[in-house]
Amino acid sequence: MIENIKGVSPYLIEGIQLTLLITIVGVLIGFVIGAFIGIGRLSKNKLIYSFSSIYVETIRGTPILVQIFFIYFGLSDLFGINFDKITASIIAIAINAGAYIAEIVRGGVQSIDKGQWEAGRSLGLTSSQTMRYIIWPQAFKRMIPPLGNQFIISLKDTSLFSAIAVNELLYQGKQFATTTFVYFEPYFMVGVFYLIITIPSMIVLRMVERRLDV
Template sequence: MVINPQAFIDVIPFLIDGLWITLYITIFGVAIGCVIGTLFGLMSISRFRIVRFIAVTYVEVVRGTPLLAQIFFIHLGIPALIGHTFDPYITGVAIIGINSGAYIAEIVRGGVNSIDKGQMEAGRSLGLNSRQTMRYIIWPQALKVMIPPFGNQFVISLKDTSLLSSIAVAELMYSGRQYMTITFSAFETMFMVCIFYLIITIPASLLLRYLERRIDKS
């Protein structure tokens, strides 16, 4: 095999286009996942058994099935059932939201449960009801605990977007594969794809470590 140095440069414009789509899907998908995860995370600590059952079922189903299977189920399985196809990009955002939501739900549940039970009693002694105590006392403290895992989930979801190339979403991996098919520069292309992922994930990891240190000091 002969390495073509020029191929490292020529592939960059293709990957930049895919990079923007990767970031778009990740940001919007994880944002949806935060909403879903917060809702189901709070449901999982509800005093009502049926509410907890619904939350636990969602989390276990999503976490217990491969992401690739979820992608094909939503993009191919459901349309076959209802007779309506979805845009791959809508599927991409939805699946990242649904998948990350299950993990974020566990982050929320763990964060809230990490706060001493006496905090709820302290809120009651101040004349606050359960909802007010959660909002003003429990949640601010739990959020500090949840920030690092939230960041880790963002990085994981960003890398998970590479699986969306299987349904022709033109994200970073798909763009690299298309260029590789045209030029047959497999080594150079995949090397640059990995570099592009590292360009995103390494700064994100450094930011997470910085936030963790700040939280530990606070």
Template structure:
């Protein structure tokens, strides 16, 4: 096996640029996904059937299709219908937001439903209406339950950004592929790609475990 030690260093500027895009897409996409997920998660447990079914339809459609299919549909399918091209970066953020939103919606639903129903009655006995009870009593308790699975979803969404290389988003995997295609140093390149992903996922996992331990003690 022939290794090129210099390639481990030469690929780093490419990957550093790609890492920046990966982090930005993940943070912005998941942040928007939190808004979408919170809304649809609460809709999925609403009293009105129409609202519930709207949320369930969205959640099942997204969870039931591969994210790669969603990327290709948003970037190529929708523009073909409306004769309009999306910027790849926009597609990346949009798909990560929509995809993570469906999973976060289930996290929100599970978190809220895990709180004892007596908490709602307790809020009413204090003179709070349904919205106030949700905001001041149910939601703060539910957030504690939701933090660990949310952390897992963040890591999953971060790794899912690698599929955006199929539409030429200049994220980590795409930059690695670009360098590999011009240098032919396949082992060195993809080894460093894995290292760069681990540079994000390992600290995120450590922070997640630390947060879980703190929540268990409190």
């Protein structure tokens, strides 16, 4: 058993590096998407509101695995747009996380008392300046816990990329198992590696929450 754990570890270390890369880059891009879409969901402009709402409901209403296949296979078949596996994976995480982050942003902004907007206007600030200097800093503080949870969710969602043969953590474990016909140790260690990332992430998240008193 120990020998099998030692044997699978190099595979999993390689896989976890790619898993983290896809997750971090994807969620960062997703945050940018989510910030704009979330604010769009609060817009009084019907076109902006409608576009933002359709995006959120479409992405949240379909499984991420379907989105992965659409980006990697569908776009190539229909439009001739070809992404390599890693790029397709990052795009899938970004688009998927962006929809959920949009709702986090919307909820965070709406949680700020309306009196804060009035305070901005009384200081002679425009709506965009009020958002930037008064509303957003307070709202972002409240967004931190759900954003941390979304990071962990997106991290675990990367396991689905094994369906398009991305060499992430789960795929590497499967490769070792298929090659050696040993199954317990690879999948056990895949779970351990996920916990090695998620548990410290949750601890840091709780520390940040207490520090910011959110």
